Amino acid sequence: MSYKMHVLVCGGTGCRASNSQEIIARLRESLEERHLDGEVQVIATGCFGFCEQGPIVKIMPDNTFYTRVTPGDTAEIINEHVVKGRKVERLLYKDPREDKSVSDSKHMGFYQKQLRVALRNCGFIDPENLEEYIARDGYAALAKCLGEMTPREVIDEIKRSGLRGRGGGGFPTGLKWEFAGKYRADQKYVVCNADEGDPGAFMDRSIMEGDPHSVIEAMAICGYSIGASKGLVYIRAEYPLAIQRLKIAIEQARACGLLGERILGSDFNFSIELRYGAGAFVCGEETALIHSMEGARGEPTMKPPFPAESGYLGRPTNVNNVETLANIPVIITKGAGWFNKIGTERSKGTKVFALAGKINNVGLIEVPMGTTLREVIYEIGGGIKNGKKFKAVQTGGPSGGCLTEKHLDVPIDFDNLLASGSMMGSGGMIVMDEDDCMVAVAKFYLEFTVEESCGKCTPCRVGNKRLHEILDKITRGEGEPADVDRLRNLGKVIKDTALCGLGQTSPNPVLSTLDNFPGEYAAHINERKCPAGRCKALLSYVIDPRLCIGCTLCTRACPAAAIVGNRKEPHAIDAAKCIKCGTCVEKCKFKAIFIR
């Protein structure tokens, strides 16, 4: 008899970190004890995306979505839900807007607006089981290409779909394949760029962990269309689970002949190898990535020649990002006409975003291009944490910019984000509230790019360092009015003169905060104040003598001995000694100490 119930447990990195493997083991144990293991199947899937609420356990067919499950909850799930058919109320998701529990993921704000194309199998199939991928039409696209389409027709189909690179640049994928197909060589290469470097972005990792065969199938399709027989996945070594799942998937595909020689009875040969990166941000840039794979330093070089002409080992090479590749099989099976109906005029399909920061529903989401920031932040993301006020959202990671309230109704696509002074990037979205200081945010991103600059070209190596120094000066309260123009001019010069994408975009966080939050820069520079209360050097801790009763609690807690005063008399803080650690504010029982 077939299983009458499926229990899906998230086996992605996030949920594994909160013990999902033990949850799986315990569920299987309890099922065996009750002799239900023949009726109920437990499946470890990829990421469900709702990482904020993990570990996730989903029970089918009634679609019950349990959140924040611990290994201790497993017995109750089996006894109540599986045996008696009663939902375990306390583990259901509580909608923060209406304060009631929702049992079915279909009715959660987080999932309602989503359309999952690249993430279609994540959280649905067992990523280590090739059969489940095949059951979901897996490898049907490759079979269709090999059996019914010429390489030229495959390229035309991808061109017609309007798919653009999801790694950040947004270059039309079909056009890229066409270039690589044009050049003649004894050997060509297909490279999958899995060097996901934007802080806070994890869509590529989740796809490789949750649906590795989709990446393999797409690479083979690309190989067929451009005439390459070798594929390479450049993946960072910090992604052990993604590496393990990819290895298993490659081995499975090879064992049953979906990789190797004469695939599906055709003349097409294709094999895939992994190459590990050490996690340098610049290696996401395709020329730097290729040099790193060749064993050279991960530094970018001038284009042209483009990798399509001379890439890995001097051979024509096509580099695509993981999310881009995950879209390919669906486009082939459902047709370019299906795909290009989704999205906006010039950005087709969907985009995966990693929601992070001060937002209620942290996680991974996929929406059609053209969805507005407001829908993403308030409807899917559930709004700002702790009822605070929205201030800005940083899109595109350290290469992107900050968008504000006035951009909330802009439909998200490649061109609109650029026009608003930010960029799509790889799809990281970091939400900030009223407590975030925008000067400090710009400084934080600059710290990252200064650290990650490879040092090859002067504008990026020296220019970013100078930008960072000026920002640091401003946050320390030593800024001068001319600094604003200095930041602006230097930023523009770096953008215009840097060698690769890293330097050409690194001033974006500075320039966009200057444009959108000029008042905050002015407050730091002219009034020596940080309106958000973040920049330590600009804060001073003060005791209100009317509220202080002289209990001496703060005096004893102060690690710098900066608080003076006699018992039962109002105390005072010596600003010269104060290290602004905030301990006194926490200790004071009379709310007499405040930050100015």
Added chain:
Amino acid sequence: MEKIKTLADLKRIKENVQAKIELRERSERPGELVQVKVAMATCGIAAGSKETMNYFIDHLDKNGIRAVVTQTGCMGYCYAEPTVEISKPGKEPIVFGGVTPARAEEIIQRYLKNDELVEGIIPVNYRSV
């Protein structure tokens, strides 16, 4: 796993493994399919609802009816266990009482296939909020 050498091999494997995830795919769109809810509280189980549920799972497939079979708690009709609530797409749900495997077969053949009403329908006398 066996070698997949041709498109025909791939199609055959797909057909064989389709059933393994069919349950998950159907659950994603319950509104379009027949939904069978079997009351599986203590009273239901004691009256044989487990056999009834298994009968539905096996025989709906055999009759080519695409359905989602789930269990629910006690519906309150303990005198008429096993009770089963059936919703056809776009129709009001109907509750059947005393559904033994034999009655289940009758429901499949007459109600689900031909839209004929069969005996044992319990008038729904409550509203849910």
